[in-house]
Amino acid sequence: MHEMSICISIVESLEQMIKTNNYKGIKKVWLEIGVFSGVEVEALKFSFEAAICNTIINHAQLEIIEKPAKAWCFICGENVIIKQRYDSCPKCDSNQLTVTNGEELKIKQVMIKE
């Protein structure tokens, strides 16, 4: 359940952002979560609700953008989409893939009140 610590980090970052920029509040936050980030999206949504309670971003909406995993194939030189770390290349079936995307864990954008 490290989703809870992740949500607490998000809340801390947003609180800092509000303070630094003198925003009135945050209405909505968009997160980019890669499928290899080790985060369970449902658990993240559940934890987010709990983490924002009694904070200045109470009632903020959450939108999650799930990012697919991509890899580069050493054999066919293509950038391919994979579902699991152990997938072989969907084009040439080689196992020589280097994962290039899918570990994203980012606050993409926020809707602020000013």
Added chain:
Amino acid sequence: MCTVCGCSEDSEKDHHHHGHHYGQNSAGLHIAGMSQEKIIQVEMDILAKNNSYAANNRAFFLKNGVLTLNLVSSPGSGKTSILEKSLIDLHDKLDLRVIEGDQQTTQDADRINKTGVKAIQVNTGKGCHLDAHMVKHTFDELDIKKNSLLFIENVGNLVCPSAFDLGEYAKVVILSVTEGEDKPLKYPDMFAASDLMILNKIDLLPYVDFNVDKCINYAKKINPKIQILQLSATSGEGMGLWYKWLEAHMNIVKMLQVNSQNNT
């Protein structure tokens, strides 16, 4: 034709009334003194705070030439037993320190302290992993020496600790032959994040149904660069290679330390 501005209606899809930037709230208007909403691009790493603590820890380890290893595994794979055996065998030759992460109790730190090596217990309470900030807090009390070896025994959990950089030189994942050989496939993030896999309890291989070759293939499938050592902390078999691995990497850390001093 649009009666407001005279533009062609067939461009309805991108009809530019929405893009006149009077104000970017839902009404498209800005009234002086009223608050409005605005979307701000952030592009911020969620773990930025942990990563900045980790970067500070890493700089501290580099400056002091400390080889720091983050030991991760599921509960019961023998992390503490490997540590105990290693500390007993190495504490005459090396300066050693241990950070023990567990949810509760000081039992592991007590076991380590009995070997004569200084260990600090960090209880994460309800947390399922150590983070870089917790690690930083142990530095003063641990009295970490230059060119020493620091083991961080993470909470027994093959999932969460993979996401939290502690500033370590490498993650070492420990898997025992009493577990399933397919664990690298089931918990791929941890095996992808680790530099070394230790296959422990090999003295039990005759009694269990565990296919070593299959396990190694699975691990390499997830992480082609992963190095693998097979050993038993109980019988001592294979421990020599592990000590050689430690020695080699302590030398690398020393070289990195010298390099960083020359560059500053």
